[in-house]
Amino acid sequence: MMTLEPWMMLVVSMVIFGIGLFGLLIRKNLLVMLMCVELMLNGVNLSFVAFSKIHHSLDGHLAVLFVMTVAAAESAVGLGLVIALFRTLRTVDSDQIQILRD
Amino acid sequence: MIISLLVFLPLLGFSLTAFYHFSCSSRKKEPTVAVGGFLATGAMVASFCVSIVAWFKLRSAGFGDASIEESLFSWMKVGGLQVDFGFRFDRLSAVFTLVITGVGSLIHLYSIGYMENDGSARYFAYLNLFCFMMLNLVLGSSLPQVFLGWEGVGLASYLLIGFWSQEMGNVAAAQKAFIMNRIGDLGLLFAMFLGFKFAGTLDLAQLSAFAFRPDVATIFGLLIFLACTGKSAQIPLFTWLPDAMAGPTPVSALIHAATMVTSGIYLLGRLNPVIAQSPVVMSVIGAIGAATALMAAITACFQTDIKKVLAYSTISQLGFMFVACGVGAAETGVFHVMTHAFFKALLFLGAGSVIHALSGTQDIFKMGGLRRVLPWTFWTFTVGWAAILGLPPFSGFFSKDGILHETLVASHGNPVLFGILAFSAFLTAFYMTRLYVLVFTGDSRVSEEAKKHIHESPLVMVIPLVVLSIASLVGGWFGAPVRFEETHAAPAHGVSEAVIMVVSVGLALAGAYIAYRKYSSNVRMELSKDPFRIDEFYLSFFGNGVKKASSMVGRFLEDGLFQKMLQASGVAVDLGGNLFKTVQTGSAQGYLLMMVLALIGLVCGLIFGVPGYGNF
Numbered sequence: 001m002m003t004l005e006p007w008m009m010l011v012v013s014m015v016i017f018g019i020g021l022f023g024l025l026i027r028k029n030l031l032v033m034l035m036c037v038e039l040m041l042n043g044v045n046l047s048f049v050a051f052s053k054i055h056h057s058l059d060g061h062l063a064v065l066f067v068m069t070v071a072a073a074e075s076a077v078g079l080g081l082v083i084a085l086f087r088t089l090r091t092v093d094s095d096q097i098q099i100l101r102d
Numbered sequence: 103m104i105i106s107l108l109v110f111l112p113l114l115g116f117s118l119t120a121f122y123h124f125s126c127s128s129r130k131k132e133p134t135v136a137v138g139g140f141l142a143t144g145a146m147v148a149s150f151c152v153s154i155v156a157w158f159k160l161r162s163a164g165f166g167d168a169s170i171e172e173s174l175f176s177w178m179k180v181g182g183l184q185v186d187f188g189f190r191f192d193r194l195s196a197v198f199t200l201v202i203t204g205v206g207s208l209i210h211l212y213s214i215g216y217m218e219n220d221g222s223a224r225y226f227a228y229l230n231l232f233c234f235m236m237l238n239l240v241l242g243s244s245l246p247q248v249f250l251g252w253e254g255v256g257l258a259s260y261l262l263i264g265f266w267s268q269e270m271g272n273v274a275a276a277q278k279a280f281i282m283n284r285i286g287d288l289g290l291l292f293a294m295f296l297g298f299k300f301a302g303t304l305d306l307a308q309l310s311a312f313a314f315r316p317d318v319a320t321i322f323g324l325l326i327f328l329a330c331t332g333k334s335a336q337i338p339l340f341t342w343l344p345d346a347m348a349g350p351t352p353v354s355a356l357i358h359a360a361t362m363v364t365s366g367i368y369l370l371g372r373l374n375p376v377i378a379q380s381p382v383v384m385s386v387i388g389a390i391g392a393a394t395a396l397m398a399a400i401t402a403c404f405q406t407d408i409k410k411v412l413a414y415s416t417i418s419q420l421g422f423m424f425v426a427c428g429v430g431a432a433e434t435g436v437f438h439v440m441t442h443a444f445f446k447a448l449l450f451l452g453a454g455s456v457i458h459a460l461s462g463t464q465d466i467f468k469m470g471g472l473r474r475v476l477p478w479t480f481w482t483f484t485v486g487w488a489a490i491l492g493l494p495p496f497s498g499f500f501s502k503d504g505i506l507h508e509t510l511v512a513s514h515g516n517p518v519l520f521g522i523l524a525f526s527a528f529l530t531a532f533y534m535t536r537l538y539v540l541v542f543t544g545d546s547r548v549s550e551e552a553k554k555h556i557h558e559s560p561l562v563m564v565i566p567l568v569v570l571s572i573a574s575l576v577g578g579w580f581g582a583p584v585r586f587e588e589t590h591a592a593p594a595h596g597v598s599e600a601v602i603m604v605v606s607v608g609l610a611l612a613g614a615y616i617a618y619r620k621y622s623s624n625v626r627m628e629l630s631k632d633p634f635r636i637d638e639f640y641l642s643f644f645g646n647g648v649k650k651a652s653s654m655v656g657r658f659l660e661d662g663l664f665q666k667m668l669q670a671s672g673v674a675v676d677l678g679g680n681l682f683k684t685v686q687t688g689s690a691q692g693y694l695l696m697m698v699l700a701l702i703g704l705v706c707g708l709i710f711g712v713p714g715y716g717n718f
Binding site: 095 | 686687688689690691693695
């Protein structure tokens with residue numbers, strides 16, 4: 001029977017992080033981009049847990065709790081920003097939001 | 103600490119007067135001449151009293167090589183260079199100190215009267231500053247300290263020439279004096295470098311005792327002499343002195359006749375043993391001195407401004423002193439410095455009294471007949487006139503005669519020098535008598551406007567005149583105040599002093615008689631002329647040269663090079679901006695991509711190392 005080795009968890013976390021990063025880079029919808037950020041955060045969370053298991057310490061779990069708290073706040077603020085942007089610019093397409101240049 | 107006391111008293115006076123001036127200005131009160139004059143004159147008189155005490159102290163030590171030395175603190179210590187800030191009071195310094203503080207006190211006193219209407223406490227602060235710097239110059243124990251005084255008197259001279267700075271001409275004259283002196287100062291600086299390099303010290307006593315290599319001694323002497331030509335107004339750097347007459351007349355008397363301009367003679371006297379090592383330097387000094395004496399005397403005959411005549415006369419007399427130094431009789435030169443300080447200060451103050459009486463008129467052809475209205479000025483001026491002519495028993499007779507005699511008998515003496523100086527003495531008698539006759543005798547040519555205010559000067563101005571005329575009378579009776587060693591070779595020619603005496607007095611009387619015949623009656627107006635036009639020559643040769651060079655530099659360097667360089671830097675920035683502008687797209691995802699790529703690059707660098715740098 002196959003046991004769950006820590007390296008497998010690391011591989012999975014890396015895949016999830018990579019999907020999130022890739023999605024963040026290529027998707028144009030701001031909402032989707034926000035979700036991708038969440039994906040990346042969760043990938044990191046998973047790696048924290050994996051390292052925690054490797055080192056037999058609870059520090060990683062602690063960090064995960066922090067990250068989840070901050071992620072909740074972040075998504076709340078992020079969604080607020082997206083709505084504000086949509087109200088002013090009538091779009092959630094990141095290609096059309098280039099006001100950073102000015 | 104007696105020497106330090108006499109040096110720092112004028113500095114104290116300067117500080118007090120300046121403090122008074124500023125405290126008045128801050129309270130919106132006009133600082134009065136009386137208070138400033140009292141403070142400054144008090145400081146100078148106190149300094150003079152201390153000088154006399156010091157003189158007697160030196161006398162009880164037996165003169166000769168005796169000196170009072172005071173070292174205050176170590177001034178600079180760099181590598182092998184060790185310079186102490188201190189004073190050395192020996193016989194040469196003593197003579198100069200007494201002249202500076204004595205004549206200085208009188209001129210301070212005189213200034214209270216002369217500057218009463220258009221002076222301020224500032225003026226007296228400057229005068230005190232000048233005296234402090236001048237005392238530093240003649241009492242400093244090392245060459246850098248002399249240099250400090252040298253520059254300090256230059257500064258004070260600049261401030262005082264341009265004292266009435268409302269007029270552009272005065273400011274220009276002040277700047278001219280300052281800049282021309284800088285040329286000479288360069289010589290002193292280089293002489294210092296040379297002295298340190300070869301003698302390893304800048305202490306004056308050690309420096310003058312040092313035996314330089316002959317070629318070094320020549321260069322050193324020439325550099326020192328260059329400095330002296332600047333400060334003492336000799337060819338080629340003399341043209342600032344006539345212009346310096348723009349300053350108040352007491353300033354001309356103190357700085358540009360009695361003291362500052364003689365500091366060249368002091369320096370030559372102080373470094374006499376080194377100067378005497380090189381026959382070349384001696385001949386140059388003699389030749390330049392004689393040429394200056396003659397040229398200035400000729401120019402003085404064509405001047406119409408009373409102060410300009412006296413200024414050229416000063417240049418000419420300084421030439422006499424330099425000849426004395428050049429023929430190897432520096433002590434006679436110093437003797438003439440002393441007597442000249444008395445009678446030339448007297449003449450300048452007398453001229454000041456005349457100008458004061460005539461509400462500012464300086465043209466001698468607009469004077470005349472002043473004998474009756476200015477009796478005190480007239481009689482004291484007569485003494486000064488007799489002294490500069492060299493009539494016995496006035497002081498000028500002894501020193502001028504001494505110099506004429508030395509040109510024949512001293513070790514570097516030369517009959518040609520004697521001839522030039524004798525002719526200059528003849529011209530001196532001519533132009534001084536011309537001045538004297540035009541100002542004091544004959545009919546009055548004073549303008550009606552000036553006639554209304556004509557008046558004899560107040561007591562504070564008359565007292566210095568009387569004291570100085572007594573000094574001009576008796577100043578020469580005790581012979582040269584300083585003796586240097588080994589300057590007295592056996593007389594080369596068997597000319598007795600009596601013959602010289604007869605010749606010089608005869609020449610003086612002849613010059614005076616010619617001038618009297620020409621100017622005592624039927625006076626025709628003359629215009630001021632400068633027969634040599636050295637000033638214009640400098641202006642066209644150096645002035646225009648500098649202007650041309652400047653415009654060339656302006657065209658090629660400024661427009662051609664610097665402008666282009668500046669433009670190039672602008673263009674480079676512009677190009678760079680355009681290049682990097684393309685990166686700033688405003689797309690958040692683009693930025694993110696760059697961040698990710700950079701991060702990947704960084705991580706790769708961490709893991710695999712960077713070519714040329716190795717691992718981080």
